[in-house]
Structures are given as C-alpha cells and as structure tokens.
Amino acid sequence: MTSPADIAGQITLWTSVARQLAELTKSATELSAKRVSKETAAALADNLIELRSTILSLQAEHLALTREKANLEEIISKHDIWEEEKKAYFLKNIQNGLTVYAPRPIPDSIDAPHWLCPGCFSKKQKGIMVMVSLPVMAVREYRCAICQLQIKTHVTPGGQ
Numbered sequence: 001m002t003s004p005a006d007i008a009g010q011i012t013l014w015t016s017v018a019r020q021l022a023e024l025t026k027s028a029t030e031l032s033a034k035r036v037s038k039e040t041a042a043a044l045a046d047n048l049i050e051l052r053s054t055i056l057s058l059q060a061e062h063l064a065l066t067r068e069k070a071n072l073e074e075i076i077s078k079h080d081i082w083e084e085e086k087k088a089y090f091l092k093n094i095q096n097g098l099t100v101y102a103p104r105p106i107p108d109s110i111d112a113p114h115w116l117c118p119g120c121f122s123k124k125q126k127g128i129m130v131m132v133s134l135p136v137m138a139v140r141e142y143r144c145a146i147c148q149l150q151i152k153t154h155v156t157p158g159g160q
C-alpha cells in the first residue's frame with residue numbers, strides 16, 4: 001500500500017527534478033553564451049547524473065504504483081462481483097441447526113437446486129455441496145467441492 005509518506009517522498013522527488021531541470025536549463029543557456037571551465041563542466045555533468053538517477057527512481061516508483069493501482073482495482077472488482085452474487089443466497093437451516101447457503105427462490109429459475117458450503121461462502125467462494133453417496137435409510141451424504149466438508153441429511157436441495 002502507498003502511505004502518505006511515500007506520496008510525500010514522490011512529491012519531494014518531483015520537486016527536486018523540476019529544480020534540477022531549471023538549474024540545468026540556466027547552465028546550458030550560460031554555456032551557449034560563453035566558454036566554461038573544466039570545473040563548471042564537471043559540476044554540470046554531476047548534476048546530469050544526479051538528475052538521471054532521480055528520474056530512474058521516479059520511474060520505478062511510478063511502475064510500482066501503477067501495479068498497485070491495478071491490483072487494487074482487481075480486488076475492488078472481485079469484491080463488487082461477490083457482493084452482487086451473494087445476494088442470491090441465504091443461510092438456510094436444513095436440519096437441526098445444520099446450515100448451508102441456499103439460493104433465494106427465483107420464479108422460472110433454470111438453476112438446479114443446490115446448496116453452498118457455509119465455510120467457503122464466508123471466504124467468498126461458492127463451494128457447491130455435491131451428493132457423494134446414494135441414500136441410506138433416506139440419508140444422503142454431501143461434500144463441498146472445494147473444502148471437502150461433509151454433511152449427512154435426509155433433506156435434499158430441491159425440498160424435503
């Protein structure tokens with residue numbers, strides 16, 4: 001994350017670049033008007049090297065900030081998508097306190113009746129509870145496709 005100190009540091013760097021550019025422009029103007037000593041030329045070269053180093057630092061920071069911005073935009077986008085998707089489900093008590101997330105009833109929905117794993121749901125994942133055994137005494141076993149959580153119940157996603 002970019003802290004206010006990082007941003008203040010960047011502003012300082014940009015101010016420094018602007019100041020150095022102004023000095024170099026002034027020096028270049030003076031150079032064109034007269035011959036300069038070796039010391040002045042060496043000082044000018046040092047200023048150019050320092051300016052180049054500052055610009056490289058700024059480019060690296062700009063790249064890092066661009067990547068961070070893209071990452072944050074992706075996180076926000078995923079969050080928004082999840083916030084919309086989760087509205088389609090509610091926590092359902094299917095049997096004696098055994099809970100799963102079930103789709104809210106939608107007229108004419110073509111989705112197959114299903115349940116989602118409550119643990120995975122809390123991690124913003126849609127872990128579909130898959131039936132993994134044939135009914136034994138009307139009790140079926142379901143397993144989360146993501147975390148492998150298992151539940152046994154006589155209730156089915158489509159009804160009793």
Ligand SMILES: [Zn+2]
Nearest residue numbers: 117120144147
């Ligand atoms: Zn799960």
